[in-house]
Amino acid sequence: xxxxxxxxxxxxxxxxxVDHEMHVREVExxxxxxxxxxxxxxxxxxxxxxxxxxxxxxxxxxLADGTLLGDNPDVIRMMSNIGVxxxxxxxEDTLEGIKTNGGLxxxxxxxxxxxxxxxxxxxxDSRHPEHDWYxxxxxKFREITNG
Numbered sequence: 001x002x003x004x005x006x007x008x009x010x011x012x013x014x015x016x017x018v019d020h021e022m023h024v025r026e027v028e029x030x031x032x033x034x035x036x037x038x039x040x041x042x043x044x045x046x047x048x049x050x051x052x053x054x055x056x057x058x059x060x061x062x063l064a065d066g067t068l069l070g071d072n073p074d075v076i077r078m079m080s081n082i083g084v085x086x087x088x089x090x091x092e093d094t095l096e097g098i099k100t101n102g103g104l105x106x107x108x109x110x111x112x113x114x115x116x117x118x119x120x121x122x123x124x125d126s127r128h129p130e131h132d133w134y135x136x137x138x139x140k141f142r143e144i145t146n147g
Contacts, residue, residue, distance in 0.1 A: 036105050038104055042080040042084070042105075045079075049080075049083045050070075110145050113141040122134045
């Protein structure tokens with residue numbers, strides 16, 4: 001009976017580890033899709049917020065469903081958004097050691113694309129000296145938008 005119980009516990013722990021790993025991969029995949037090229041920047045900023053304010057232990061708190069607080073996509077988004085706010089409103093040097101590469105989210109790329117392809121822009125006038133540049137930039141932002 002003791003061996004059966006040990007086997008049950010071992011199987012349960014392995015199953016839990018696999019479920020956790022699958023959850024983490026799913027969250028990462030969804031956030032990569034949402035943040036696009038800005039994924040690494042957003043993760044660095046979010047992690048910087050957690051480290052700067054000493055919340056690392058808090059991220060290890062287990063939620064009712066068995067997942068960790070730090071693996072929750074809403075918490076990750078919140079920490080990332082706080083980091084973006086700090087960087088944009090307070091300056092990049094406010095999070096120690098965090099440097100970003102300037103990647104854009106699909107939403108930011110769509111906004112840039114809208115600016116470039118506005119009805120009054122050189123994008124629509126093939127005789128305009130900046131037409132080719134506008135077309136190239138629009139293609140770049142379309143690629144970012146479409147992943």
